[in-house]
Amino acid sequence: MLKKSISLIFFLNMIIAYAHAQTIDKLMSEVRKKMALIKDYQATGTMKTSVSFLKIPAEPMTMYYKAPDKLSIKTSNGLSFVPKGAVNLNINKLIADKTFTVIDAGTDRIAGKMVRLVKLLPLDDKNEIILSTVYIDPVEKLILKSRTTTKQNGTFELEMSYGKYVNWGLPDKIVFIFNTKDYKLPKGITFDFDDGTAKSAAQAGVDKSKGQAELTFSQYVVNKGVEEKFFK
Amino acid sequence: MWSLLQIELYKISRRPRTYIAFAAIAAIVLIFQVAFKADGQSYMNLMLQNVQDNFEIDRNKAINGYFMCYIILNTLLVQVPILVALVAGDAISGEANMGTLRLMLCKPISRTQVLMVKFLASFIFTIILLLWMAFMALFLSMLIFGTNDMLIFRVKGDESQILQITADDILWRYIAAFLYAAVALTVIAALSILLSVFAENSIGPIVATVCIVIFFTIVSNINVPVIDRNVKPWLFTSYLVGWKGFFYIGTNADGQPLKGSLENWESIRNSLNILIAHIIVFLGIAIVVFKRKDILS
Amino acid sequence: MIKVEHLHKTFGDFTAVNDLSFSVNPGDVYGFLGQNGAGKSTTIRMLLSLIHPSSGIIEIAGKNLTDNRKEILSKVGAMIERPDLYKYLSALDNLKLFAKMSGLHLSKQALINQLERVGLADRADSKVKTFSQGMKQRLGLAIALVHDPELIILDEPTNGMDPQGIADIRELIVSLSKEAGKTVLVSSHLLSEIELMANRMIIIHKGKKMVEGEVSQLLNPEQTSVRLTTGNDLIAMKVLSASQWSVYMESQDAEGIGLTMNKKLIPELVRFLTASQIDILSLQHRHSLEDYFLKLTQNL
Known part of the structure; x- marks a missing residue:
């Protein structure tokens, strides 16, 4: 009985794996097709950065995109900390790029929803990216998450949530998780006022090696053209 | 009393050494401003360190008038006690030295009055010095460097932090900080008068x-837990930098700064109380000693 | 005007003033005589409440100094030792500041008039750092007088002055008493100076009163001591002993012959000795108080 069950499961798995293998290229091409709808966009929203050592306010920002690979984030007049990996928010580029080997990595669940895992490996050794794992909603043909390991900047993750602009395949929210290096000012340089609360205030359980930027978009202007000046 | 205060202020105003303080402040501030105008980027790089690996930061915007003032005050407020001492330390002893103290004290004025007037004059000098600093370090910097959001680089316990305060949330903090500095420097004035x-x-x-x-500043910066706990709270110099508390902006649970908030007003208030207590004690001792003193000079 | 009773002041083990009592009457020019370190300055500072007495009572204008300090000090003008004043200010500004401290707001002209009195009007606008000691002394005097006090206390006012200056100050002090009816207490270590100004005086030594009284009595010309050296003192002695001068004779030793007599008789004595064919080598006279004072000084 037990033996039978095991062999059944094994068999079923085989079928699913086969089915995956069958459809992964198709899924990728469908995702690419959906992306191709977008020539450019201008998205307004806010950027909220959470890094343990950074206490900076959420800030209004505008993101500009122009196919195939131009992306920039502009903030208002104030001072802003724009995550450098922002360029990597351009997951489109990654997907569209044909210089990657696409490997089916099975399935997973995100918020109860079944997703397909795709691993992308660069063909070229010199590529900054070592490996990227993309989580794709096979029904909506949307990228929900990606995890990319780079040579220089460690691993970063992107998590996309969709809403109003789901038809365009544009997220309402992107959470960008990146590695941060420890920030340490030399003691004595700042002559700080010690109010005696430092010890108790040191938050426990905060992961100091990870930072997060949360971009929430309230409005997209799609395919209306974006001037070149925004990418300088 | 008012007429005596006028006399004191007149004497201070006519003494060349008074202007050393103003010239020194102007010189230090101008050196800072020229240096940062020329190469503020290097300083920013030093402070931002590897933050720049993760973030794109417009360093030109970061070096603005508000930031400059903070950097200047950071250095200057460590030195200004010397300038206050230069005037307040001379208050009684200078008159003793010139042989005018005995002439003053055989006028129909009580010694308490003389001492209070000396203290008030030193206090007013301190305020004017701070106004001069505010003009040079804040307003002149705002003119030269413009205004923008401000970054505060801070070491809190074992952690280093960068705080960002938006441009529209800064001016009141400076006003509060200068008022705090006035109280802190008045402690120095009171101490100088006591020693005087x-x-x-x-x-x-x-x-x-x-x-x-x-000496106190060095001791309070030794950063050994035993000293931090047992000695530091007793040294008034630990509270001199409390003006910075007004720039430690409060944050919500997400670490987002809250406009118009302070991280720890309680501690600023406590520091202020401690400083004011020091003023009262120093001045009280000075009055008692001065009243009992035989004037032999 | 001033009444001091059993005044004591000790600094640690050192007794600066020891059971000192004296009184100054209204209108007096009171000489306060003592060598340097006798306790003059300490006493004067106690009169001005600059030094707190260890014990004893000071009354000025009939009131206890400790209890009525402000009221009393408003009627007192003082100059203590060499005042350095505010060097970076002009003479006029210095005077103005001290007038203000006494609660007076005088016009520039009134201030210049005060400077005129001490001969400084032409230097009113000069900074005090350019002044000689004598000029500072004059300015100090002007400061002491600026609020028209009833009692003027001057500690060694002529110290460091040139002879003309000394004479000027002396004249001013005498006129303050005689013409303005002020009471003046003036200290000095020179008897000759006190003799020329004061009507009453005290001599203190090591903090103690040695003698107090009217200058005219203390410096009675009857009490002049004369020291005589001649070609042959033995013969001179014999001649004098045999004459009416014998009553004045006091002593004879290697330093000469000592007599005590009225100063006015000296010319007659000289004529007598000359007539007696005695060669006078020297004749010195000084008052017995001066002798006494000199002895105190030499004891130090």
């Missing part, structure tokens, strides 16, 4: 004040 009561030359109390401030 004991001396018959002006160099002694000035040097003694400066030595006490330097």
